[in-house]
Amino acid sequence: IANISMHNDGGSMEKNESTVTIRSAKQSRVWAYFERIYGDEGLRAKCLVGDCSKILSTPLHSTSTLIRHLRDVHELDEFKPKEKLVYRSKHKHIPVKLKKQLDRAVVTAIIEDGRSFGDFSKSGFRKFIQLALPGYKPPHRISISTQLKRLHTKHFFIMVNSLSKLLCISVSTDFWSDNKGISFLVLTGHYVTNDFVSKSTILRFCSFEKRHFSHLIGLEIEKLLIELQVFDKVTSITCDSAPNMIKMFDYFSRLDITRIRCHAHLLHLIVCNGLGLWIDNKEKIKATTNDTNLHDSEIRLSDSLQKINIIDDEQLINEVHVVQSDGEHPDTDDEREDSDEEDNNNINQDDDGGNFSDEGDSISINSESDIEGSDDSYQNNFEVGIDVHPSETSDLLSPEPDPRICLVVEKSRQLIDIIKDSSILSSFIKKKKQEYNQYNDSKVKCSLFLDVRTRWNSTYKMLHTLNIYRPIIIELFQNKTNLDITKKQQQRLNALELRSDCWYVIELLIKILKPFYRATKAISGSDYPTIGITLFIFRRLEKDLLSNISPTDDPLFNNMKECLLSKMIYYNMLYGYFDPYGISVMTNNEINKIENEIKYIIRQQTSNSSTQASSTTSSNTNGSSATENEKKKSLLNYFLDSLADEDTQHVKKQSSTLNKILNDEFKTYKKLAGHFVSTSTDLHHSLQFWKTNKSLLPNLAPLAQKYLASPSTSTKSESAFSMSAYYGRKQRARLSSENLGFSVFLKDKLSNEN
Structure with a gap:
């Protein structure tokens, strides 16, 4: 102061x-x-x-x-100036090169595991990262999105460059709509290398904002294939049998692209329609009729399109060529929310947590054969073609399924539904399951679940599981009066009680559906099947199971066989000829017809070179030699020679030589194929056959490489949809459709890098 x-x-x-x-x-x-x-x-x-x-x-x-x-x-x-106290971090400095590698690893993990962009930036994960790798800061979601676009561009051009070296490629395609109503189109490419190794990759996965008219679909697919520079190399396209997918082939600028229907979908239709598993009762039919606008052909399929003729696709096209669908895919019946994100972290792995095993077979709800997955956002075309009103479209000559089949299946569904809807009944089942597992060697590990109309083999799995729970279900009915449930629930249980005759029908259904379940797994597994393998499986189903009707069998079981047999078809023998298993089930007439077709194809391929060779030979002919030969000709020879010029005579001679060569090669192939089938233990070694014997079959090997690349199912496309359904789950609501497409496209590319 x-x-x-x-x-x-x-x-x-x-x-x-x-x-x-x-x-x-x-x-x-x-x-x-x-x-x-x-x-x-x-x-x-x-x-x-x-x-x-x-x-x-x-x-x-x-x-x-x-x-x-x-x-x-x-x-x-x-x-005097004081020294500033500089805080020196105890953490080690992350080199720039290592930082880039770690950032790339984070992006790869997000793509491969379907993680959210912000997962690595959450507090718990960051604490772990600082402990494991002090000083590292994960990239921000904006940076991840940028890197995702760069990776997509990079791998897209790598893929285009790789595809440019191919001579031919096959494509599978399908549509999918997420829970936001955004429609996506997937194109999957399949080819066989010169070493006869099967390869498949996702070509495009993008949103489709147009209406699902066949001409719009056809033009869009052609545009995408042209961008990939493979449109001129496409030999076949595998897709489902929705009318708009069938009709789109009419709008390609190329008319020689073969349409191959998805045979896994075909098996699904055979089972559902043959046994009438999804027939609606009269009340449901009436409600559907009242609530549906039958006059709006732009919004829904007409009644004629709802029924897909399994026997003759061409007949179907002729019947419905005027009407087209806008492709609105039906919702799945499974309206469950997946609340546990970790259950789906491993997208491509099977769920082996249940005891669905049956003589070594493991039934997996989330297996690749069950391509629809468990996500409620999965929508597809598999519901199209399933009969719900068979009386309106049934053939009078076709056998009708026994009414007991539909009644027992519907009864089983309602029983499982009431159990799952009641906490008291669910608790009772859970308690009795624990007691059963305590005193029995065969444990019950699976859970009761409902089948879904769009899910392959789900009815078989539902009945198989229900049969496993049989002692527990019987105990439930015996104690229903002691449970704390309402009178109405007791009445429903009384009406749904499964007596011995119902259990017998369930056992027969399991018995008849089991081979179809195994067949579907075989043609839609990770080892991609050829059409020859599929033909082999279809023929064995038809000959060894459905045609084998014994008078000693139960009439109901024989009825099931007859109904399924009426729905069984054969399709596209040419593509199956080059598979040893495919040719092993063909008749002699079928083989002769195909071999004639092969001769024509090879002759067409060599026609240009033959003409050039003919001209060269003609110009180099020695005049003195020709004069000497003319002396030996008779007057009849001169007459015959006047009917054709020298080029034509040379081509005929060369054609005769080629036929002889091909006939010898056909004999060699059939002999080698027969030996292969008798000694091989795996259906998926057909490519190994050609890898070993291609030098012995020089004319057939290029065609085998072309036709064996064509898949018999669209499982790879459907697997991409299962993946995208998980990527676009509700926990990732902010994920844009563009980034979703990039992630699905990059999944197999990044996985193959490791």
């Missing part, structure tokens, strides 16, 4: 020791060595250290000049 008195006398200011007391703020330490001087020359200060008495200016009351004077001239320690 300073006591200062000041007055103005003639414009001057003087210091006085006894007047006004001023309470000032905290003063700087510099004023212990300086004295303030007021005057006309501005703010100044006089140094009081020793005899210095130097006067320095202090503009705007700044003390910087004063401090500098004390520090530099008088070297006072308290005004």
Whole structure:
């Protein structure tokens, strides 16, 4: 505190020791060595250290000049600069190269595992990262999105460059709609290398914002294939039998692309329609009729399109060529929310947590054969073609399924439904399951679940599981009066009680459906099947199971066989000829017909070279030799020669030689194929056969490479949809359709890099 008195006398200011007391703020330490001087020359200060008495200016009351004077001239320690305390992190510095590698690994993990972009930035994960790798900070979601686009561009051009080296490629395609109503189109490519190794990859996965008219689909697919520079190399397209997918082939600029129907879908239709597993009762039919606008052909399929003729696709096209569907895919019947994200982390792995095993077979709800997956957002075309009103479209000559089949299946569904809807019944089943597992060697590990119309083999799995729970279900009915349930629930249980005759029907259904379940797994597994394998499986189903009707069997079981047999078909023998298993089940007439077709194909391929060779041979003919041969010709020979020129005669001779070569090669192939089938133990070694014997079959090997690449199912496309359904789950609602498409496209590319 300073006591200062000041007055103005003639414009001057003087210091006085006894007047006004001023309470000032905290003063700087510099004023212990300086004295303030007021005057006309501005703010100044006089140094009081020793005899210095130097006067320095202090503009705007700044003390910087004063401090500098004390520090530099008088070297006072308290005004010397202090060392700044720099915080040095204990964490090691992450090199730039390592940081880039870690960022790439994060993006790869997000794509391969279907993780959210922000997973690695969450608090718990960041704590783990700091402990495992101190100093590393994961990339932000915006950075991840940018890298995703760059990776897509990079791998797209790599794929196009790789495809440019192929001579032919087959494609499978399908549509899918997510739970936001966004429709996606997938194209999957399949080819066989020169070493006869089967390869498949996702060509495009993109949103489809147009209406699902066949001409729009056809034009879009052709446009995408042209962008990939493979449209001229496509030999076949495998797709489902939705009418718009069948009709789209009419709008391709190429008319020689073969349509192959998805045989896994075909098996699904054979089972559902043959046994009438999804026949609606009259009340359901009436409600459907009242709630549906039958006049709007742009919104729904007409009744004629709902029924897909399994026997004759061409007949179907002729019947429905005027009407087209806009492709609105029906919702699945499974309206369950997947609340546990971790259950689906391993997208491509089977769920082996149940005891669905049956003589070594493991039934997996989430297996690749069950391509629809368990996500409620999965929608597809598999419901199209399933009969729900068979009386409207049934053939009078076809056998009708026994009514007991539909009644028992529907009864089983309602029983499982009421159990799952009641916490008391569910708790009782769970308790009895634990008791059963405690006292029995065969454990019940699976859970009861409902079948779904669009899910392959789900009815078989439902009945198989229900049969496993049979002792527990019987105990439930015996104790229903002791349970704390309502009277209405008791009445429903009474009506749904499964008696011995119902269990017998269930056992017969399991018996007849089991081969179809195994067949579906065989043609839709990870080892991609050829059409020859599929033909082999279909023929064995028809000959060894469905045609084998014994008078000693139960009439109901024989009825099941007859109904399924009426739905069984054969399709596209040419593609099956080059598979040893396919040719092993063909008749001699079928083989002869195909071999004639092969001769024609090879003859067409060699026609140009044959013409050139003929011309060269003609120009180099020795005149003296020709004269010598003419002497040996008779008058009849001269007449015959006049009917054709020399080129034609040469081509005929060459054609005869080619036929002989091909006939010898056909015999060799059939002999080798027969030996292969009798000694091989795996249906998926057909490519190994050609890899071993291609040098012995030089004319057939290129055609085998072409036709064996055509898949018999669209399982790979459906697997992409299962993957995308998980990628686009509700926990990732912010994921854009573009980034979803990039992620699905990159999944197999990044996986194959490791």
